[in-house]
Amino acid sequence: MTTQNRSVIIIGGGPAGLAAAAALRQQGVEDILILEREHDLGGILRQCIHDGFGLTRFKEALSGPEYAARFVDTVQQAGIEVMTDITVTELHADRTVVATARSGRYVFKAQAVILAMGCRERTRGAIQIPGSRPAGVYTAGIAQAYMNLKNIMIGRSAVILGSGDIGLIMARRLTLEGASVKGVFEIQPYPSGLPRNITQCLDDYDIPLFLSHTVTAIHGTKRLTGVTVSQVDSSFRPIPDTEKEWTCDTLILSVGLIPENELSKMAGVLLDPRTKGPRVDEHYQTSVAGIFAAGNVLHVHDLVDFVSLEAERLAESVGDYLKQAPADEEAVPVEADPELAYTVPQLVRADRDLTVSCRVRRPLNRVRISIWQNDQKHVTRRFRRAIPAEMIHLTVPKEKLVPGEPLKVVVEHE
Amino acid sequence: MNKTLTCVICPNGCQLTVDYEGVTIQSVEGALCSKGNQYAEQEILDPKRNIASSVRVTGGKAPLVSVRLTGPIPKKKIFDVMAEIRALSVAAPVEIGQVLIADVSGLGQDVIATKRIDRI
Numbered sequence: 086m087t088t089q090n091r092s093v094i095i096i097g098g099g100p101a102g103l104a105a106a107a108a109l110r111q112q113g114v115e116d117i118l119i120l121e122r123e124h125d126l127g128g129i130l131r132q133c134i135h136d137g138f139g140l141t142r143f144k145e146a147l148s149g150p151e152y153a154a155r156f157v158d159t160v161q162q163a164g165i166e167v168m169t170d171i172t173v174t175e176l177h178a179d180r181t182v183v184a185t186a187r188s189g190r191y192v193f194k195a196q197a198v199i200l201a202m203g204c205r206e207r208t209r210g211a212i213q214i215p216g217s218r219p220a221g222v223y224t225a226g227i228a229q230a231y232m233n234l235k236n237i238m239i240g241r242s243a244v245i246l247g248s249g250d251i252g253l254i255m256a257r258r259l260t261l262e263g264a265s266v267k268g269v270f271e272i273q274p275y276p277s278g279l280p281r282n283i284t285q286c287l288d289d290y291d292i293p294l295f296l297s298h299t300v301t302a303i304h305g306t307k308r309l310t311g312v313t314v315s316q317v318d319s320s321f322r323p324i325p326d327t328e329k330e331w332t333c334d335t336l337i338l339s340v341g342l343i344p345e346n347e348l349s350k351m352a353g354v355l356l357d358p359r360t361k362g363p364r365v366d367e368h369y370q371t372s373v374a375g376i377f378a379a380g381n382v383l384h385v386h387d388l389v390d391f392v393s394l395e396a397e398r399l400a401e402s403v404g405d406y407l408k409q410a411p412a413d414e415e416a417v418p419v420e421a422d423p424e425l426a427y428t429v430p431q432l433v434r435a436d437r438d439l440t441v442s443c444r445v446r447r448p449l450n451r452v453r454i455s456i457w458q459n460d461q462k463h464v465t466r467r468f469r470r471a472i473p474a475e476m477i478h479l480t481v482p483k484e485k486l487v488p489g490e491p492l493k494v495v496v497e498h499e
Numbered sequence: 500m501n502k503t504l505t506c507v508i509c510p511n512g513c514q515l516t517v518d519y520e521g522v523t524i525q526s527v528e529g530a531l532c533s534k535g536n537q538y539a540e541q542e543i544l545d546p547k548r549n550i551a552s553s554v555r556v557t558g559g560k561a562p563l564v565s566v567r568l569t570g571p572i573p574k575k576k577i578f579d580v581m582a583e584i585r586a587l588s589v590a591a592p593v594e595i596g597q598v599l600i601a602d603v604s605g606l607g608q609d610v611i612a613t614k615r616i617d618r619i
Contacts, residue, residue, distance in 0.1 A: 149565075
């Protein structure tokens with residue numbers, strides 16, 4: 086088998102991969118290959134038919150497929166090489182990429198590899214709901230793919246577990262298609278989706294949201310016949326005698342997303358237990374030289390607009406990397422305040438403009454979030470309210486940064 | 500009267516407090532931009548939403564094409580519009596932005612395709 090050489094191989098043709106490819110080409114990088122396992126480019130956006138995408142990026146409200154089409158068109162017009170219906174099966178630290186398609190097995194060697202595989206949904210197994218195993222239990226994304234791509238109606242009466250955005254979007258979608266959505270049950274004491282989706286997907290259709298509740302049993306043999314729901318205490322333990330039976334033929338799980346890590350792990354990329362994705366510096370370079378990551382494979386985003394921007398920042402660094410590997414300023418850690426769930430990047434070299442993305446652990450009112458280095462405050466943003474559902478971004482220009490000095494992201498209550 | 504709303508215009512999702520008497524808006528607080536003020540007013544007087552769905556396609560590479568409206572319609576008309584969308588079937592090819600139903604339910608907005616579906 087001959088090995089084909091490429092400057093850049095991008096694994097995944099969703100929003101992150103497409104934006105990275107387009108931005109790299111704009112910098113004059115010629116030899117780019119996108120590997121996509123589906124038949125079409127666009128990734129998860131293909132099934133996100135609701136509108137509201139692109140407000141940051143294009144200043145208009147687009148549906149997911151329209152947002153994707155803008156990048157697909159750019160990539161195609163630029164003549165960037167794309168292979169679809171091909172699955173990457175191996176990634177090695179020396180940037181060897183092995184992929185399989187109907188036409189055979191391919192081996193590539195790249196100067197830089199961009200991880201853009203997105204994320205996966207947590208499943209029933211991941212949250213261990215007891216009970217039988219009837220048909221009618223779907224993750225929200227699978228339900229969305231059936232309804233929006235395959236024209237398969239998934240059920241008539243649904244209960245939704247988890248208040249993630251896709252679950253909320255599916256509550257509205259099912260209602261519009263004539264199904265009855267009995268309620269959304271969230272184990273946390275606050276919703277995990279965006280406030281605007283609570284309004285326009287639940288409140289608009291009088292779908293109740295029950296906080297501090299979870300599904301504790303699943304009933305039915307062939308098809309789901311109902312679920313038991315219980316209230317939970319502050320440690321998420323079901324409270325005895327709060328069980329209530331809900332009749333339904335469909336249970337939708339919207340219980341979290343996790344970066345797709347199989348290939349990253351194979352290549353020896355170090356993961357961050359907080360983001361559950363690769364640990365990166367501000368170049369979006371992982372612990373393995375020449376392997377970069379952006380988008381939901383790195384950390385799960387709330388808005389695709391931010392995925393595109395992140396991938397474009399990555400492309401800037403990959404472009405520089407191809408010209409010459411960076412002079413390796415020592416990477417120092419970014420220390421996250423205990424109120425923050427994580428920061429991306431986790432390391433900085435202080436040799437380019439820095440964007441820090443982070444999320445708070447719990448809803449906070451009236452806070453200031455700042456980046457400090459050496460008793461020097463580089464930037465502050467004030468928030469009337471900061472919630473876990475919304476990613477927060479802070480930027481610091483390169484000139485302000487001091488190489489070799491750790492950064493701190495600090496949350497202060499006002 | 501006082502009402503708290505979440506603006507749905509953009510991902511900021513501003514929490515708005517609207518003070519109003521009947522159909523007269525006295526004040527809107529909490530919006531980061533002027534769209535929030537317009538939204539609050541609209542929401543009190545006649546709430547409007549854009550909707551997205553899909554339409555059956557014959558002879559296409561996919562069985563469905565995703566659609567949305569060109570602009571928001573009164574909330575109380577959503578299910579009328581959905582009935583029209585559900586009754587529709589179109590033949591491939593379909594282009595992004597193609598008008599599939601003009602002036603749907605006489606509300607001044609069109610149903611447009613948001614995906615390209617090629618012929619088989």
